Amino acid sequence: MPPSTIGGINLLPEAEKRAIYARYIPTQLLDKYDIPPLTSASGYNLLQFRFATGSTDVEMRLFHKIDFPDPILYAHLTDTLNGQIHVLLYILNDPDSPRYDVDKMPNGSPTKFGTLQRNVEAEKTALEAGLAPGQVRRGLRLLGQAIDAFETFVTALGHDMYFVEPLYYHNAVIFERYGFTYQMGKRLMNSIHDGFQPGGDLHAHLDGSTPFRMPEAANSVRKRSWAIHDGILGEPFTNVTMYKRVGISAGISTTPNCAW
Numbered sequence: 001m002p003p004s005t006i007g008g009i010n011l012l013p014e015a016e017k018r019a020i021y022a023r024y025i026p027t028q029l030l031d032k033y034d035i036p037p038l039t040s041a042s043g044y045n046l047l048q049f050r051f052a053t054g055s056t057d058v059e060m061r062l063f064h065k066i067d068f069p070d071p072i073l074y075a076h077l078t079d080t081l082n083g084q085i086h087v088l089l090y091i092l093n094d095p096d097s098p099r100y101d102v103d104k105m106p107n108g109s110p111t112k113f114g115t116l117q118r119n120v121e122a123e124k125t126a127l128e129a130g131l132a133p134g135q136v137r138r139g140l141r142l143l144g145q146a147i148d149a150f151e152t153f154v155t156a157l158g159h160d161m162y163f164v165e166p167l168y169y170h171n172a173v174i175f176e177r178y179g180f181t182y183q184m185g186k187r188l189m190n191s192i193h194d195g196f197q198p199g200g201d202l203h204a205h206l207d208g209s210t211p212f213r214m215p216e217a218a219n220s221v222r223k224r225s226w227a228i229h230d231g232i233l234g235e236p237f238t239n240v241t242m243y244k245r246v247g248i249s250a251g252i253s254t255t256p257n258c259a260w
Contacts, residue, residue, distance in 0.1 A: 004158045006079045007056040015039075017051055021060055024153035026145040029073060029092075033064035057088075064095055070136060073146075085154055086163040092146065097138035100126035113167065114229060115236070123226075124211050132170045132222045133229040147178055151246045163243045170225035172254075175242050179249030185240030189254035192233070196224055205232050221260050 003009045009020050022038050025047075029035075036043040045066055051058040057078035061071035072095055076088040101122045103111055111117050113134040126135060154162045164180065166172035172189060182189070195202030196218045205227075206215045212230035217223035228237050244250070 002157075005056070005083045006058055006077055006085065007054075010051050010053055010055055010058065017058075018047065018049065021049065021051070021058060022047065023156065024075070024146075024150045025062060025073060026142055026149040028142055028145045029062070029140070032140075032142075033072065033095075035062075035064060068095055070095065070099070072140065080163060084161065084163060085157065085159060086165065087150075088165050089167065090146070090164070092140040092142055093137040094140050095137070098129065099137055100129065100131060101136070102126055102134065103136050115167075123229075127211060127223075127226055130222075133168045133225050143174070143178065147244075151244075155246055159246070161243055161245045163241060166240050166242060168225050169228045169237050170221050172240055172242065173221045175244075176250075176252050176254065178244075179251075180242040180244040181250035181252045183241040183243050185242070186252075186254065188240060192224070192228070193254050193256075193258070202227070202232055219258060221255055221258055224258075 003012065003020075009017055012020070019039065025038075030038075035046060038044065038047045046063045048061045048063070048071075049058060057076065060073070060075045060077075062073040064072050070093050071091075072093050074089065074091040074093075076090075078086050078088055080086045102114060102119055105111060105117060105119050109117070111119055114123065123133070129138075131138065150162070154160075163183065164175055166175055169189075169192065172185070192202065194200055196206075197203060198218075203218050206213050206217050208214055210230055212223075212226040213232060214223070217227045
């Protein structure tokens with residue numbers, strides 16, 4: 001029987017692990033950057049892993065050039081307690097777009113995407129450039145294709161559903177729009193939406209006291225996310241877990257009539 005978990009895959013020889021994990025890379029991404037076969041000598045170093053034998057998680061970085069500072073795809077997967085696949089982080093970077101150093105301080109120390117500390121000046125320029133919290137570059141607009149490839153991967157492991165952990169508010173909204181629903185956190189998402197309505201508790205804090213708390217954020221998912229990242233909730237955005245059944249859209253929306 002083939003393995004059905006990340007832990008099971010990680011017990012395999014490295015060549016087999018690499019071949020299985022490479023299945024969730026969308027072919028459109030490989031074609032777009034003319035990436036050579038990932039099993040070939042020229043493609044081997046473009047696909048980098050951390051998948052130690054005995055571990056129940058895997059980190060993958062796919063680069064379009066070996067000397068480029070950021071991967072075009074970063075993914076961190078783990079097993080849930082009952083053996084389901086859980087996506088902790090999934091990032092698609094456009095390498096041809098400008099970089100904003102929101103992930104590191106001027107002295108080079110990491111911010112952990114702004115959750116440990118914040119490079120506020122870099123965040124301001126990222127906000128002005130149309131990026132969302134945590135983005136160091138513009139996205140690739142390939143999430144739909146990435147989800148299709150990932151669902152093929154999940155199905156091959158014998159699963160009909162999988163979980164994701166949205167790091168930011170806007171991530172949760174994007175996942176909703178691609179058919180995900182909530183294991184936990186839907187009540188929080190609804191309360192956030194209500195709070196940004198006129199007369200709501202969050203709306204009252206969009207007072208222009210920082211660039212991330214401008215009044216227009218009330219009607220923008222992206223700018224709401226910046227306000228939340230800026231601490232408008234009074235606590236971090238946490239305890240939200242979502243899931244999707246393969247091939248099925250849940251049709252959930254906690255942000256009716258709210259633009260991106």
